[in-house]
Amino acid sequence: MSEPQQPDNSIRPEVKDQQTPSQIAAALQRQHPEWVSEVIEALGEATIIVPRERIAEVCEWLKTSPDHEFNFLSDVCGFDRGPEEEPRFEVNYHLFSTTKHHRLRLKVLLNEEDVHVPTVTGVWRTANWHERETYDLFGVIFDGHPDLRRILLPDDWQGHALRKDFPLRGYEPYSLT
Amino acid sequence: MGLENVIAEALPEILTTRLDSLINWARKSSLWPATFGLACCAIEMMNVTSSRNDLARFGAEVFRASPRQADVMIVSGRVSRKMAPVLRRIYDQMPEPKWVISMGACATSGGVFDNYAIVQGVDKVVPVDVYIPGCPPRPEMLIHAVMMLQEKVMKESVRDRRDAPDAEAREAITPGTLPITDGSTLREPRKDQPLPYTIASTHEKRRSF
Numbered sequence: 001m002s003e004p005q006q007p008d009n010s011i012r013p014e015v016k017d018q019q020t021p022s023q024i025a026a027a028l029q030r031q032h033p034e035w036v037s038e039v040i041e042a043l044g045e046a047t048i049i050v051p052r053e054r055i056a057e058v059c060e061w062l063k064t065s066p067d068h069e070f071n072f073l074s075d076v077c078g079f080d081r082g083p084e085e086e087p088r089f090e091v092n093y094h095l096f097s098t099t100k101h102h103r104l105r106l107k108v109l110l111n112e113e114d115v116h117v118p119t120v121t122g123v124w125r126t127a128n129w130h131e132r133e134t135y136d137l138f139g140v141i142f143d144g145h146p147d148l149r150r151i152l153l154p155d156d157w158q159g160h161a162l163r164k165d166f167p168l169r170g171y172e173p174y175s176l177t
Numbered sequence: 178m179g180l181e182n183v184i185a186e187a188l189p190e191i192l193t194t195r196l197d198s199l200i201n202w203a204r205k206s207s208l209w210p211a212t213f214g215l216a217c218c219a220i221e222m223m224n225v226t227s228s229r230n231d232l233a234r235f236g237a238e239v240f241r242a243s244p245r246q247a248d249v250m251i252v253s254g255r256v257s258r259k260m261a262p263v264l265r266r267i268y269d270q271m272p273e274p275k276w277v278i279s280m281g282a283c284a285t286s287g288g289v290f291d292n293y294a295i296v297q298g299v300d301k302v303v304p305v306d307v308y309i310p311g312c313p314p315r316p317e318m319l320i321h322a323v324m325m326l327q328e329k330v331m332k333e334s335v336r337d338r339r340d341a342p343d344a345e346a347r348e349a350i351t352p353g354t355l356p357i358t359d360g361s362t363l364r365e366p367r368k369d370q371p372l373p374y375t376i377a378s379t380h381e382k383r384r385s386f
Contacts, residue, residue: 153294154259161293170258170293 015101017067021046024068024104032061047105052117055093055108059123062095062104070095070104073120076130078138082164088112091140093120110140119145137162181273181338197334204248204274205327208237211247211271213264216254218281218313230316237323244270249326250303251319255283256296268303273338276330278322279305282312 019027025039025046035058038049050058062070072095079090089110096103108117119142120127131142132151139160142148150157159166180200184193214222225232232238241247244267256264268277279299282288285308287297296302306329307322314322 152259166293168292 015099018100019067019102020044021102021104024062024102027067028058028062032058035061045103045105047107049107049109052108052110055106056118056120056123058106059093059095059120063123068102068104069097069099072096072098073124073126073130074103076120076127076134078134078140078162080138080162080164083112086111089115089138089140091117091134115139116141116143118143121145136160139163181335184335193335198331200335201331201333205330206236207239208235208249208276208323208326208330209239209241209247210237210249210251210278211244211267212240212242213250213267214253215256215260216281216283218253218284221313221316222251222253222280222319225316225319227316230320232320232323235320235323235327244268245272247271248274249276249278249323251278251280252284252299252303252305253280253313255288255290256299256302257294258296259294261296261302264299265302274330274333276306276326277303278319278326279308280319280322281314282310285310288312 021044022039022041025036025041025048028048029036029039035050035054036048037051040047040049048058059070059073062068073093074096075092075094077092077094079092081088081090087109089112091108091110093106093108094103095106110117115138117140119131121131121142122144128145128147129151131140131145132147132149134140135142135145135148136150136152137160149155153161159170161170184196212219212222224230226238226240237249244250248271250268250271252264268275277299279285283290283295284299285305287295291297299305307326309318309322311318
Protein backbone atom coordinates (compact mmCIF):
# COMPACT_ATOMS: atom_id res chain seq x y z
CA MET A 1 0.00 0.00 0.00
CA SER A 2 1.35 3.39 -0.96
CA GLU A 3 1.56 6.31 1.40
CA PRO A 4 -1.98 7.66 2.04
CA GLN A 5 -2.37 10.91 0.21
CA GLN A 6 -3.64 13.97 2.01
CA PRO A 7 -7.22 15.06 1.30
CA ASP A 8 -7.77 17.94 -1.06
CA ASN A 9 -9.29 20.78 0.94
CA SER A 10 -9.03 23.41 -1.72
CA ILE A 11 -12.72 23.36 -2.53
CA ARG A 12 -14.03 23.73 1.02
CA PRO A 13 -11.12 25.11 3.10
CA GLU A 14 -13.36 25.62 6.13
CA VAL A 15 -13.94 21.87 6.47
CA LYS A 16 -11.52 20.46 9.03
CA ASP A 17 -10.46 16.91 9.82
CA GLN A 18 -11.31 15.53 6.43
CA GLN A 19 -9.76 12.10 5.83
CA THR A 20 -9.13 10.09 2.72
CA PRO A 21 -10.97 6.78 2.40
CA SER A 22 -7.74 4.88 2.89
CA GLN A 23 -7.06 6.71 6.17
CA ILE A 24 -10.53 5.78 7.40
CA ALA A 25 -10.03 2.19 6.34
CA ALA A 26 -6.70 2.08 8.12
CA ALA A 27 -8.23 3.50 11.31
CA LEU A 28 -11.05 0.99 11.21
CA GLN A 29 -8.63 -1.86 10.64
CA ARG A 30 -6.45 -0.69 13.51
CA GLN A 31 -9.24 -0.30 16.05
CA HIS A 32 -11.61 -3.09 15.05
CA PRO A 33 -9.75 -5.63 12.93
CA GLU A 34 -12.57 -8.17 13.31
CA TRP A 35 -14.91 -5.85 11.37
CA VAL A 36 -12.80 -5.72 8.23
CA SER A 37 -12.56 -8.69 5.92
CA GLU A 38 -10.73 -6.88 3.17
CA VAL A 39 -9.90 -3.39 1.99
CA ILE A 40 -9.89 -2.68 -1.73
CA GLU A 41 -8.31 0.56 -2.88
CA ALA A 42 -8.68 1.86 -6.39
CA LEU A 43 -8.87 5.27 -8.05
CA GLY A 44 -8.55 7.11 -4.75
CA GLU A 45 -11.52 5.27 -3.27
CA ALA A 46 -11.53 2.63 -0.57
CA THR A 47 -14.04 -0.19 -0.30
CA ILE A 48 -14.26 -2.05 2.99
CA ILE A 49 -15.71 -5.53 2.83
CA VAL A 50 -17.47 -6.18 6.11
CA PRO A 51 -18.62 -9.53 7.53
CA ARG A 52 -22.37 -9.72 7.19
CA GLU A 53 -23.17 -10.01 10.90
CA ARG A 54 -21.13 -6.91 11.72
CA ILE A 55 -22.56 -4.38 9.29
CA ALA A 56 -24.93 -2.68 11.72
CA GLU A 57 -22.18 -2.36 14.35
CA VAL A 58 -19.73 -0.93 11.83
CA CYS A 59 -22.27 1.62 10.62
CA GLU A 60 -23.17 2.62 14.16
CA TRP A 61 -19.48 3.10 15.01
CA LEU A 62 -18.74 5.08 11.86
CA LYS A 63 -21.70 7.34 12.53
CA THR A 64 -20.97 8.02 16.19
CA SER A 65 -17.19 8.07 16.15
CA PRO A 66 -16.06 11.72 16.52
CA ASP A 67 -13.27 11.20 14.00
CA HIS A 68 -15.62 10.15 11.24
CA GLU A 69 -19.19 11.35 11.82
CA PHE A 70 -20.74 9.62 8.85
CA ASN A 71 -24.13 11.18 9.48
CA PHE A 72 -25.43 10.74 5.94
CA LEU A 73 -26.19 7.49 4.13
CA SER A 74 -26.01 8.38 0.44
CA ASP A 75 -27.04 5.06 -0.94
CA VAL A 76 -27.74 1.41 -0.31
CA CYS A 77 -27.76 -0.70 -3.41
CA GLY A 78 -27.60 -4.31 -4.40
CA PHE A 79 -25.54 -6.01 -7.06
CA ASP A 80 -25.95 -9.37 -8.73
CA ARG A 81 -22.75 -10.89 -10.06
CA GLY A 82 -24.68 -13.60 -11.87
CA PRO A 83 -26.13 -16.99 -10.90
CA GLU A 84 -22.84 -18.83 -11.51
CA GLU A 85 -20.81 -16.62 -9.18
CA GLU A 86 -20.20 -17.38 -5.55
CA PRO A 87 -20.81 -15.24 -3.55
CA ARG A 88 -23.50 -14.02 -5.86
CA PHE A 89 -24.85 -10.85 -4.28
CA GLU A 90 -23.32 -7.67 -2.93
CA VAL A 91 -24.93 -4.95 -0.86
CA ASN A 92 -23.12 -1.63 -1.04
CA TYR A 93 -23.40 1.20 1.44
CA HIS A 94 -22.16 4.63 0.43
CA LEU A 95 -21.53 6.88 3.39
CA PHE A 96 -20.89 10.60 3.54
CA SER A 97 -20.13 13.02 6.33
CA THR A 98 -21.71 16.43 5.99
CA THR A 99 -19.42 17.87 8.66
CA LYS A 100 -16.11 16.41 7.53
CA HIS A 101 -16.81 15.91 3.84
CA HIS A 102 -15.36 12.47 3.47
CA ARG A 103 -16.82 9.41 1.87
CA LEU A 104 -16.61 5.67 2.32
CA ARG A 105 -18.04 2.56 0.73
CA LEU A 106 -18.92 -0.55 2.70
CA LYS A 107 -19.68 -3.83 1.03
CA VAL A 108 -21.33 -7.05 2.22
CA LEU A 109 -21.06 -10.26 0.20
CA LEU A 110 -23.92 -12.75 0.19
CA ASN A 111 -24.40 -16.29 -1.03
CA GLU A 112 -27.48 -17.13 -3.04
CA GLU A 113 -28.81 -19.60 -0.46
CA ASP A 114 -28.77 -17.11 2.39
CA VAL A 115 -29.53 -13.55 1.31
CA HIS A 116 -30.02 -12.08 4.76
CA VAL A 117 -28.40 -8.88 6.04
CA PRO A 118 -29.02 -7.04 9.31
CA THR A 119 -30.83 -3.79 8.70
CA VAL A 120 -29.19 -0.41 9.27
CA THR A 121 -32.47 1.45 9.67
CA GLY A 122 -31.61 1.79 13.36
CA VAL A 123 -28.55 3.82 12.39
CA TRP A 124 -29.90 5.93 9.56
CA ARG A 125 -33.65 6.12 9.12
CA THR A 126 -33.23 6.83 5.43
CA ALA A 127 -32.06 3.25 4.97
CA ASN A 128 -35.70 2.19 5.18
CA TRP A 129 -36.59 2.92 1.57
CA HIS A 130 -33.15 2.04 0.22
CA GLU A 131 -33.40 -1.40 1.74
CA ARG A 132 -36.92 -1.81 0.46
CA GLU A 133 -35.69 -1.05 -3.03
CA THR A 134 -32.82 -3.52 -2.69
CA TYR A 135 -35.28 -6.13 -1.47
CA ASP A 136 -37.68 -5.34 -4.30
CA LEU A 137 -35.17 -5.64 -7.12
CA PHE A 138 -32.67 -8.18 -5.76
CA GLY A 139 -34.57 -10.14 -3.12
CA VAL A 140 -32.11 -9.38 -0.34
CA ILE A 141 -33.82 -9.83 3.04
CA PHE A 142 -32.93 -7.18 5.61
CA ASP A 143 -33.42 -8.74 9.03
CA GLY A 144 -35.04 -6.41 11.52
CA HIS A 145 -36.39 -4.02 8.91
CA PRO A 146 -39.61 -2.43 10.20
CA ASP A 147 -41.53 -2.57 6.92
CA LEU A 148 -39.93 -4.75 4.26
CA ARG A 149 -42.37 -4.42 1.35
CA ARG A 150 -41.89 -3.83 -2.33
CA ILE A 151 -41.45 -0.19 -3.18
CA LEU A 152 -41.16 0.17 -6.96
CA LEU A 153 -42.81 -2.85 -8.54
CA PRO A 154 -46.45 -3.79 -7.94
CA ASP A 155 -47.20 -5.56 -4.68
CA ASP A 156 -48.26 -8.78 -6.43
CA TRP A 157 -45.09 -9.02 -8.52
CA GLN A 158 -43.32 -12.37 -8.86
CA GLY A 159 -39.54 -12.48 -8.77
CA HIS A 160 -36.91 -9.81 -8.41
CA ALA A 161 -36.40 -7.79 -11.51
CA LEU A 162 -32.71 -6.86 -11.44
CA ARG A 163 -31.44 -10.37 -10.86
CA LYS A 164 -29.42 -11.60 -13.81
CA ASP A 165 -31.69 -14.61 -14.34
CA PHE A 166 -34.88 -12.57 -14.45
CA PRO A 167 -36.34 -12.61 -17.99
CA LEU A 168 -36.31 -9.18 -19.58
CA ARG A 169 -40.02 -9.23 -20.31
CA GLY A 170 -41.00 -10.70 -16.98
CA TYR A 171 -43.08 -13.74 -16.18
CA GLU A 172 -46.63 -14.52 -17.29
CA PRO A 173 -49.19 -13.12 -16.75
CA TYR A 174 -47.33 -9.90 -16.17
CA SER A 175 -45.36 -9.77 -19.39
CA LEU A 176 -48.25 -8.36 -21.46
CA THR A 177 -46.28 -8.66 -24.65
CA MET B 178 -75.21 6.87 -19.98
CA GLY B 179 -78.86 7.55 -19.41
CA LEU B 180 -79.74 9.07 -22.77
CA GLU B 181 -78.75 6.01 -24.76
CA ASN B 182 -80.72 3.67 -22.54
CA VAL B 183 -83.81 5.85 -22.67
CA ILE B 184 -83.71 6.09 -26.44
CA ALA B 185 -83.06 2.39 -26.87
CA GLU B 186 -85.96 1.48 -24.60
CA ALA B 187 -88.49 4.11 -25.69
CA LEU B 188 -87.82 4.01 -29.41
CA PRO B 189 -86.68 0.46 -30.12
CA GLU B 190 -87.63 0.51 -33.79
CA ILE B 191 -87.05 4.11 -34.77
CA LEU B 192 -84.05 5.16 -36.82
CA THR B 193 -82.27 7.99 -35.04
CA THR B 194 -79.97 9.29 -37.73
CA ARG B 195 -80.94 12.98 -37.51
CA LEU B 196 -80.85 12.82 -33.72
CA ASP B 197 -77.48 11.11 -33.95
CA SER B 198 -76.01 13.86 -36.04
CA LEU B 199 -77.27 16.53 -33.67
CA ILE B 200 -75.96 14.75 -30.57
CA ASN B 201 -72.67 13.87 -32.24
CA TRP B 202 -72.18 17.43 -33.40
CA ALA B 203 -72.66 18.63 -29.83
CA ARG B 204 -70.28 16.00 -28.50
CA LYS B 205 -67.50 16.52 -31.01
CA SER B 206 -67.61 20.28 -30.63
CA SER B 207 -66.65 20.17 -26.97
CA LEU B 208 -64.41 17.20 -26.28
CA TRP B 209 -63.04 17.68 -22.79
CA PRO B 210 -59.78 15.79 -22.32
CA ALA B 211 -58.72 14.24 -19.04
CA THR B 212 -55.13 14.97 -18.22
CA PHE B 213 -53.23 11.75 -18.11
CA GLY B 214 -49.68 12.91 -18.58
CA LEU B 215 -47.32 10.02 -17.94
CA ALA B 216 -44.02 11.07 -19.50
CA CYS B 217 -42.39 13.43 -21.96
CA CYS B 218 -45.37 13.30 -24.35
CA ALA B 219 -47.27 15.20 -21.69
CA ILE B 220 -45.07 18.23 -22.37
CA GLU B 221 -46.28 18.25 -25.96
CA MET B 222 -49.84 17.70 -24.75
CA MET B 223 -49.59 20.80 -22.58
CA ASN B 224 -48.12 22.70 -25.50
CA VAL B 225 -51.20 21.90 -27.55
CA THR B 226 -53.29 24.23 -25.42
CA SER B 227 -50.74 27.02 -25.57
CA SER B 228 -51.22 30.18 -27.56
CA ARG B 229 -49.08 28.93 -30.44
CA ASN B 230 -51.06 25.78 -31.11
CA ASP B 231 -54.39 26.61 -29.48
CA LEU B 232 -56.48 23.48 -29.30
CA ALA B 233 -59.40 25.73 -28.32
CA ARG B 234 -60.00 26.27 -32.02
CA PHE B 235 -61.37 22.72 -32.08
CA GLY B 236 -63.26 22.84 -28.82
CA ALA B 237 -60.98 20.53 -26.83
CA GLU B 238 -58.98 22.91 -24.70
CA VAL B 239 -60.69 22.28 -21.35
CA PHE B 240 -58.35 19.79 -19.71
CA ARG B 241 -60.04 18.39 -16.64
CA ALA B 242 -58.24 16.99 -13.64
CA SER B 243 -61.32 15.00 -12.69
CA PRO B 244 -62.24 12.03 -14.87
CA ARG B 245 -65.89 12.59 -13.95
CA GLN B 246 -65.94 15.67 -16.16
CA ALA B 247 -63.88 14.39 -19.07
CA ASP B 248 -64.74 12.86 -22.44
CA VAL B 249 -61.35 11.98 -23.89
CA MET B 250 -58.43 10.39 -22.12
CA ILE B 251 -55.17 11.35 -23.79
CA VAL B 252 -52.67 8.73 -22.64
CA SER B 253 -49.42 10.58 -23.16
CA GLY B 254 -46.42 8.52 -22.25
CA ARG B 255 -45.35 5.01 -21.34
CA VAL B 256 -47.73 3.08 -19.12
CA SER B 257 -45.93 1.09 -16.46
CA ARG B 258 -47.32 -2.16 -15.10
CA LYS B 259 -47.93 -0.43 -11.83
CA MET B 260 -49.75 2.46 -13.46
CA ALA B 261 -51.99 0.24 -15.60
CA PRO B 262 -54.60 -0.47 -12.87
CA VAL B 263 -54.70 3.24 -12.07
CA LEU B 264 -55.20 4.13 -15.70
CA ARG B 265 -57.95 1.57 -15.97
CA ARG B 266 -59.66 2.98 -12.90
CA ILE B 267 -59.50 6.54 -14.27
CA TYR B 268 -61.02 5.26 -17.49
CA ASP B 269 -63.79 3.49 -15.59
CA GLN B 270 -64.54 6.67 -13.70
CA MET B 271 -65.13 8.65 -16.88
CA PRO B 272 -68.80 8.83 -17.82
CA GLU B 273 -70.01 7.64 -21.20
CA PRO B 274 -69.50 8.70 -23.92
CA LYS B 275 -65.73 8.45 -23.66
CA TRP B 276 -62.83 8.05 -26.03
CA VAL B 277 -59.13 7.35 -25.73
CA ILE B 278 -56.23 8.81 -27.68
CA SER B 279 -52.99 6.88 -27.41
CA MET B 280 -50.29 9.50 -27.79
CA GLY B 281 -46.80 8.56 -28.86
CA ALA B 282 -44.88 5.38 -29.56
CA CYS B 283 -44.72 4.22 -25.93
CA ALA B 284 -48.43 4.46 -25.21
CA THR B 285 -49.18 2.82 -28.53
CA SER B 286 -46.74 -0.08 -28.49
CA GLY B 287 -44.37 0.23 -25.56
CA GLY B 288 -41.88 2.01 -27.79
CA VAL B 289 -38.27 1.35 -26.94
CA PHE B 290 -39.24 0.02 -23.50
CA ASP B 291 -39.68 -3.63 -24.40
CA ASN B 292 -39.27 -4.88 -20.86
CA TYR B 293 -41.06 -6.20 -17.80
CA ALA B 294 -42.01 -2.82 -16.39
CA ILE B 295 -43.89 -1.27 -19.29
CA VAL B 296 -47.25 -2.31 -20.74
CA GLN B 297 -46.70 -3.00 -24.42
CA GLY B 298 -49.45 -0.73 -25.66
CA VAL B 299 -52.20 0.94 -23.69
CA ASP B 300 -54.78 -0.88 -25.81
CA LYS B 301 -54.14 -3.90 -23.59
CA VAL B 302 -55.79 -1.95 -20.78
CA VAL B 303 -58.36 0.37 -22.37
CA PRO B 304 -59.89 0.51 -25.88
CA VAL B 305 -58.13 3.09 -28.02
CA ASP B 306 -59.79 5.21 -30.69
CA VAL B 307 -56.88 7.07 -32.22
CA TYR B 308 -53.19 6.19 -32.17
CA ILE B 309 -50.52 8.82 -32.72
CA PRO B 310 -46.99 7.80 -33.71
CA GLY B 311 -43.94 9.84 -32.82
CA CYS B 312 -41.47 10.19 -30.02
CA PRO B 313 -42.88 12.54 -28.95
CA PRO B 314 -45.50 13.57 -31.51
CA ARG B 315 -45.61 17.21 -32.44
CA PRO B 316 -48.53 19.25 -31.14
CA GLU B 317 -49.90 19.41 -34.66
CA MET B 318 -50.16 15.63 -34.65
CA LEU B 319 -52.22 15.68 -31.48
CA ILE B 320 -54.49 18.32 -33.02
CA HIS B 321 -54.81 16.06 -36.05
CA ALA B 322 -55.70 13.17 -33.78
CA VAL B 323 -58.40 15.24 -32.09
CA MET B 324 -59.80 16.15 -35.49
CA MET B 325 -59.76 12.50 -36.55
CA LEU B 326 -61.58 11.65 -33.35
CA GLN B 327 -64.15 14.30 -34.17
CA GLU B 328 -64.73 12.66 -37.52
CA LYS B 329 -65.14 9.34 -35.77
CA VAL B 330 -67.60 10.79 -33.28
CA MET B 331 -69.73 12.07 -36.15
CA LYS B 332 -70.10 8.49 -37.45
CA GLU B 333 -71.41 7.06 -34.18
CA SER B 334 -74.96 6.24 -33.21
CA VAL B 335 -76.35 6.91 -29.76
CA ARG B 336 -77.50 3.28 -29.70
CA ASP B 337 -73.89 2.10 -29.61
CA ARG B 338 -73.34 3.33 -26.11
CA ARG B 339 -76.16 1.91 -24.10
CA ASP B 340 -75.18 -0.08 -21.04
CA ALA B 341 -74.61 -3.78 -21.24
CA PRO B 342 -77.30 -6.01 -19.72
CA ASP B 343 -76.82 -6.67 -16.02
CA ALA B 344 -76.08 -10.36 -16.40
CA GLU B 345 -73.41 -9.65 -18.98
CA ALA B 346 -71.94 -6.92 -16.82
CA ARG B 347 -71.71 -9.16 -13.78
CA GLU B 348 -69.96 -11.84 -15.75
CA ALA B 349 -67.42 -9.47 -17.16
CA ILE B 350 -66.32 -7.98 -13.85
CA THR B 351 -64.40 -10.16 -11.46
CA PRO B 352 -63.37 -8.14 -8.41
CA GLY B 353 -59.81 -8.46 -7.32
CA THR B 354 -58.41 -9.53 -10.65
CA LEU B 355 -56.02 -7.44 -12.62
CA PRO B 356 -57.69 -4.74 -14.67
CA ILE B 357 -55.87 -5.88 -17.74
CA THR B 358 -57.30 -7.27 -20.92
CA ASP B 359 -55.59 -8.39 -24.06
CA GLY B 360 -58.87 -8.94 -25.85
CA SER B 361 -58.51 -12.72 -25.92
CA THR B 362 -60.92 -13.34 -23.05
CA LEU B 363 -63.56 -11.34 -24.83
CA ARG B 364 -63.27 -13.55 -27.87
CA GLU B 365 -63.29 -16.87 -26.04
CA PRO B 366 -64.03 -16.74 -22.30
CA ARG B 367 -61.75 -19.06 -20.37
CA LYS B 368 -63.69 -20.80 -17.66
CA ASP B 369 -60.73 -22.23 -15.77
CA GLN B 370 -59.13 -18.93 -14.84
CA PRO B 371 -60.54 -15.63 -13.60
CA LEU B 372 -61.59 -13.19 -16.25
CA PRO B 373 -59.71 -9.94 -16.51
CA TYR B 374 -61.52 -6.90 -15.25
CA THR B 375 -63.19 -5.51 -18.34
CA ILE B 376 -65.79 -2.82 -18.46
CA ALA B 377 -69.24 -3.96 -19.44
CA SER B 378 -70.34 -1.37 -21.90
CA THR B 379 -71.42 -2.43 -25.33
CA HIS B 380 -69.22 -0.04 -27.21
CA GLU B 381 -66.02 -1.38 -25.69
CA LYS B 382 -66.94 -4.93 -26.56
CA ARG B 383 -67.75 -3.87 -30.06
CA ARG B 384 -64.44 -2.10 -30.48
CA SER B 385 -62.38 -4.77 -28.82
CA PHE B 386 -63.17 -7.43 -31.38
